[in-house]
Amino acid sequence: MRITRVETFAVPPRWLFCRIETDSGLVGWGEPVIEGRAQTVRTAVGELAEQFLVGADPLRIEDHWQLMTKGSFYRGGPVLSSAVAGLDQALWDIAGKAYAAPAHQLLGGPVRERVRAYCWVGGDEPAAVRDQVTAQVEAGFTAVKMNASGRTDRLPTTAALDAIARRAEAAREALGPEGDFAVDFHGRLTTAGARRALDVLEPYGPLFVEEPVLPEYTHLIGQVTGSTTVPVATGERLFSRTQVLPALQAGVAVIQPDLSHAGGLSEARRIASLAETFDALVAPHCPLGPLALAASLQLAFCTPNFLIQEQSIGIHYHSGAELLDYVLDREVFRFHEGHLLRPTGPGLGVTIDERAVREADGTAADWHNPTWRHPDGSFAEW
Numbered sequence: 001m002r003i004t005r006v007e008t009f010a011v012p013p014r015w016l017f018c019r020i021e022t023d024s025g026l027v028g029w030g031e032p033v034i035e036g037r038a039q040t041v042r043t044a045v046g047e048l049a050e051q052f053l054v055g056a057d058p059l060r061i062e063d064h065w066q067l068m069t070k071g072s073f074y075r076g077g078p079v080l081s082s083a084v085a086g087l088d089q090a091l092w093d094i095a096g097k098a099y100a101a102p103a104h105q106l107l108g109g110p111v112r113e114r115v116r117a118y119c120w121v122g123g124d125e126p127a128a129v130r131d132q133v134t135a136q137v138e139a140g141f142t143a144v145k146m147n148a149s150g151r152t153d154r155l156p157t158t159a160a161l162d163a164i165a166r167r168a169e170a171a172r173e174a175l176g177p178e179g180d181f182a183v184d185f186h187g188r189l190t191t192a193g194a195r196r197a198l199d200v201l202e203p204y205g206p207l208f209v210e211e212p213v214l215p216e217y218t219h220l221i222g223q224v225t226g227s228t229t230v231p232v233a234t235g236e237r238l239f240s241r242t243q244v245l246p247a248l249q250a251g252v253a254v255i256q257p258d259l260s261h262a263g264g265l266s267e268a269r270r271i272a273s274l275a276e277t278f279d280a281l282v283a284p285h286c287p288l289g290p291l292a293l294a295a296s297l298q299l300a301f302c303t304p305n306f307l308i309q310e311q312s313i314g315i316h317y318h319s320g321a322e323l324l325d326y327v328l329d330r331e332v333f334r335f336h337e338g339h340l341l342r343p344t345g346p347g348l349g350v351t352i353d354e355r356a357v358r359e360a361d362g363t364a365a366d367w368h369n370p371t372w373r374h375p376d377g378s379f380a381e382w
C-alpha cells in the first residue's frame with residue numbers, strides 16, 4: 001500500500017482537516033490545526049506530505065513520525081507539531097482500517113467502557129454560571145469547565161479574587177458534592193497572582209485549575225503546585241514529551257495534551273505514559289472538531305491514567321458550523337449521562353461526511369482570538 005495523495009480542507013468554524021489517500025482505496029482523516037493559524041498549518045501539512053509521505057507505505061506510522069518531527073534541522077513548535085499531529089491521526093485511521101480495528105485496539109485494547117466528558121459553561125456573573133451549570137447537569141453532564149475570569153490584572157485585586165470565588169461558589173452550589181467543575185486561567189496571572197487565586201478557589205474543591213501561569217513560565221509552576229491542595233493542570237500549549245517533562249517534574253497533577261497539537265495520537269500516547277510515571281492524570285484538550293475528538297477518544301479508551309475529556313459540542317465561540325455537521329455517524333458523539341461510549345469502528349472510529357467537508361472547504365471566516373488590553377492601554381492576555 002502506498003500513499004498517493006494528501007489533501008487539506010479549511011472548514012468553519014476554524015478547523016483544518018487532512019485526508020490521506022492510498023492506492024489500496026483506503027483513506028485516512030486527521031485534523032491538523034492550531035486555532036487561529038489554520039492556513040499556516042495547511043502549508044506545513046502540504047510540505048510535510050510532499051517531503052515524507054507521498055509514495056510511502058502508510059503503515060510505517062512510527063517511522064513517518066520520526067522523519068516528520070526530526071527529518072528537518074529546524075523542528076518543533078505549535079505549527080509543525082500540529083501539522084504532524086493531523087497527519088499522524090490520519091495514518092492511525094488508515095492503519096485501523098487496514099487491520100479492521102479501532103486505533104485503541106492497536107494500542108493495547110480498551111481499559112474502560114465509557115469516557116467521562118465535560119462541557120464548557122460561559123457567564124460572567126455568578127447567577128449566569130449557576131443557571132448554565134444547572135442546565136448542563138440537567139442534560140446529564142457530571143462535570144463542567146469555565147473561565148476563571150475575564151480580562152484580569154496579572155496580580156488580581158481583592159475584588160477580582162472575590163469575583164473568581166463567587167463564580168466557583170455558584171458552580172459548586174449548582175453541582176452539589178458529586179459533580180465537578182474545572183477552572184481555566186489562560187495564563188492570565190503571574191505566579192504570585194496564581195497562588196492567591198488558588199487560595200480563594202480551594203474551599204470550593206475544583207477538579208483542577210488550568211494554566212494558572214503561561215506555559216513559558218513552566219519553570220515556575222512548582223511554586224504554584226507547592227502552595228495549594230488544588231490540582232494544577234497544564235499542557236494544551238506544550239507540544240512534546242520534552243516540553244511536558246518539566247511540568248510533571250514541578251508537580252502538575254493533570255496534563256492536557258491536544259491530540260491535534262502535540263504530535264498526534266502517537267506522541268499524546270507517549271505523553272500519557274510519561275505522566276503515569278509522575279502519578280499524573282491526562283485530560284486531553286479538545287475545543288476542536290470531530291477528528292480531534294475521535295483521536296482523543298481513541299487515546300482515552302486505551303489509557304489507564306485518563307481523567308476526563310474536553311469536547312466542543314455547543315461551545316460558545318463556535319459559529320457557522322458544529323462538530324456534528326461533518327460526520328455521518330453522529331451516534332459516536334452521543335452523550336450517555338455525560339459520557340461517550342467506546343467507538344467500535346475501525347481507525348479513528350468516525351465516518352466523515354466527505355461531501356459536507358468538500359462543500360465547506362474555504363468558507364471559514366478567518367478566526368483569531370481577540371486582542372485584549374488593560375485599562376492603561378497595555379497588552380492583556382486573552
Ligand SMILES: [Mg+2]
Nearest residue numbers: 184210211236
Ligand atoms: Mg485551556
